[in-house]
Amino acid sequence: MQIRISWPADHLTATLEDTPTSRALAKALPITASANTWGEEVYFDTGVSVEREDDAEQVVDPGTVAFWTDGDALALPYGPTPISRGEECRLASPCNLLGSLDGDPRRLATVRNGDPIRVELVAE
Template identity: 75%
Template sequence: MQIRISWPAGNVTATLDRDTPTSQALTKALPLTSTARTWGEEVYFDTGVAVSRETDARQVVAPGTVAFWTDGDALALPYGPTPISQGWGLPRTEFGGECRLASPCNILGTLDGDAGVLATVRDGDPVRVELIDD
């Protein structure tokens, strides 16, 4: 299942796992609009969807992971280090550019293509998330 995430400077698609309770709850809420927030090299935004933390939730993820932050009812899209990443502020080559989320998040899928495009999202940008027909 694919979604498109759009903001004034661009858009990205993502492939989600159909079988998680969080993906199912999120897709039922689509399309949705929200306001982007940035935290280091992570974009996140409120979805209006409330779900429980799943047993396989993770805090450290790969760039381009589509995660759901249950503590904030938000989609979290890391593309690089955050302020709590190990080695924050050091050159990426010295610590690998770890993506450490604020707390363990439910993993929904991955962005298609280069996650670095998220660097064009500005704090306060309007964001739209929609389902792409299969």
């Protein structure tokens, strides 16, 4: 499954694996939310509430599409966060892994706190 994440300055697509969380997210799309930034991570509320999956991780690769169950939010890290050790992408807590961004995740650096973000399914 592919989604498009758009904000005023740019957009990216992401490829999601077939997981319980990605299926729940897909049912809620399209969504529009207000972006939050935390170090080199963008996150935003989805209105979707799911349980933490068994394979949830806190340290992920840049460009991972993660779901922060503590905040019902998509978390899109592209570099270090305030709690990272070195250059790692360390999320606030373990997150469900949904997939990865297509293209350069550093494009997320153009997202500003409060920017409107839209997430929608890409037609297959």
